[in-house]
Amino acid sequence: GVLGLGLGCSYSMPSIVGEAINRFGTEYQKEQYLKPMLAGDKLSAEGLTEPRGGSDFFGTAATAEKEGDYYILNGQKRFIAGGSEADFYLLYAKTDPDKPGHEALSTFLVDRDMGVEVEERYGLMGFRGMGTSRIVLRDVKVPEKNLVGKENQGRTIFNYMMVPERLTSAAGAIGTGRAALEVAMRYSRKRKAFGRKIKDFEGVNFKVADSLTKLDAARGLAQTAARAADEGDDPRRLVSEAKDFCTDTAWEVVNNSMQILGGIGYTEIFPVERLLRDLRLGKIWTGSNEIMKLLVQHEAYKEFEESLEIGKDRNVEKDAIEIEKAAEKVYDVSDQKELFRKGKESSK
Numbered sequence: 001g002v003l004g005l006g007l008g009c010s011y012s013m014p015s016i017v018g019e020a021i022n023r024f025g026t027e028y029q030k031e032q033y034l035k036p037m038l039a040g041d042k043l044s045a046e047g048l049t050e051p052r053g054g055s056d057f058f059g060t061a062a063t064a065e066k067e068g069d070y071y072i073l074n075g076q077k078r079f080i081a082g083g084s085e086a087d088f089y090l091l092y093a094k095t096d097p098d099k100p101g102h103e104a105l106s107t108f109l110v111d112r113d114m115g116v117e118v119e120e121r122y123g124l125m126g127f128r129g130m131g132t133s134r135i136v137l138r139d140v141k142v143p144e145k146n147l148v149g150k151e152n153q154g155r156t157i158f159n160y161m162m163v164p165e166r167l168t169s170a171a172g173a174i175g176t177g178r179a180a181l182e183v184a185m186r187y188s189r190k191r192k193a194f195g196r197k198i199k200d201f202e203g204v205n206f207k208v209a210d211s212l213t214k215l216d217a218a219r220g221l222a223q224t225a226a227r228a229a230d231e232g233d234d235p236r237r238l239v240s241e242a243k244d245f246c247t248d249t250a251w252e253v254v255n256n257s258m259q260i261l262g263g264i265g266y267t268e269i270f271p272v273e274r275l276l277r278d279l280r281l282g283k284i285w286t287g288s289n290e291i292m293k294l295l296v297q298h299e300a301y302k303e304f305e306e307s308l309e310i311g312k313d314r315n316v317e318k319d320a321i322e323i324e325k326a327a328e329k330v331y332d333v334s335d336q337k338e339l340f341r342k343g344k345e346s347s348k
Contacts, residue, residue, distance in 0.1 A: 001175025005278040006129040008175070009081050012168040017044040017090045020107065020161050024149035033088060033109055045086035047077030047135065048158075054079075055291050057092075057158065058101030062137065064093035064108065071095070071108065071147070073140040076119075079285075083133030084121050087112055091137075092154045105154030108142050115140040126277025159236075162287065163229050166239050169286045170222045170246035173279060174215060177250030180275045181211050184257035187270075204260050211253040218246040237299035244292035247282035254279050 001008045014037050021034045036042040053059050062075025073093050080089070089110045096104040110116060120134035149157050185208060188199035198204045225238035254276045258265040265272045283289045307313045317323070 001172030002179040004129075004274065005127050005172055005176065005281060008168070008172040009127075009130055012164070012172070013044055013046070013082060014038055015168065016161060016165045017046055019164050020090055020148055020157050021109070023160060024107070024153070024157050025109075026145070028145055029109060029148065042087040043082060043085055045080050045082040045089050046161075047080050047083070047089050047091040049077065049079045051076055051078050051134070055288055058105065058155070060092055060094055060101060060105055062091070062093040063097070064095050064106060064142070066095070066144075069144045071106075071142045071144065073108065073110065073137045073142055076134060076136050078120070078134040079122070080133050080135060081127075081130045083135055084118050084131035089116065089135070090148070092158065093137075095151050099152070102155045104152055105158070106151050107148040107154045107157045109146045109148060110137075110140065110142055114142060125280065126274065127281045163235055163239055165286045166243040166292075167222065167226055167229065169282060170218070170225070170239075170242040173247045173250035173282045174218050174222060176275050176279050176282075177211070177215055177218075177253035180254040180257035180272045181208070181215070183270055183272055184208070184260040184265075187261055198260070207256040207260055211256050214249045215253055218242075218249040222246055237296055237303070240287075240292040240295040240299070243286065244289045244296070247279070248289060251279055251283060 018034055018037060021029050025034065033042065033044070037044050048057060050061055052061060060075075062073065062077065064071040064073045071093075073091070075093060077083075077089075077091060080086075083089070089112070091108050091110050092105050093108065094101065094104045095106040098104075115138065117136045117138065118133050119136050122132045122134070124132060185199070188204050188208070189197060191198050193201075199208075221238070222242045225235055225242040228235040228238050254272065258272050258276060261270060261272060264270060267273065287295075322328075
């Protein structure tokens, strides 16, 4: 991420696509795709987003119909990083029209020369150099042996792959933020105003202090999430927290860095303007930060309810001095009615 998210994404792609093949793929798929990809002989790309939706992944409209020993794929995928140069794609398509999306998606390895058409190469605000594209599948004939995992198992593969994808997004953002801050700190040691180096003004050095503190906090959260993933725990909440917090934090740090540089930071004389353009994508891709917040609260409530069922956590609510005043704990209308009924009975 220090050198830009485009290079960071290129570096991460073998991990993201490779995890799916390594965990769910066959020996044939590992020999044909994984090994050449890791050797640098084949480039991979991943197709998740479609023209009709981004965050609504399970609303995928691309279809795969079984015909003998092949699947016939039809549909479109957009915003594919590396899509215009990839030798093969990891794609998701609906294989059961009668089931909801989360039960109907399957995962395929599709060679470009099977008939994939690159119809659009996007001009982007940042994140340049990856050939981000829209591809079209028109009756693309994919061998059954290129099905990754089992039919309709796409949800499981997608959720597993989101761990390395979102963790690399989090870590890359930290690198981008650190790089911008280093440029600003170096500048602040040389630039003078009002007869003093600008690093001596609180308007500058407090921005540095806040930025460093938040980057360290983000790094700690990313490492905690990565450790949970390595140890085999369910890291979904921590990974979602890390992706959300690290990209938000880095965005703030890069903006602070540009503010320290002043007008010259808005030019191409320093790389901070490029880092800022790159990083803006971090809050959108691999699941927007709004989706990350949705996942965090969902997983948190689920974990909390599970802990209540097994009595795992101590109920600190009972530490209140006036815990016995149950009549004051009114949560909804039914509670009020019950209290009123008990009050009437006690008055009799």
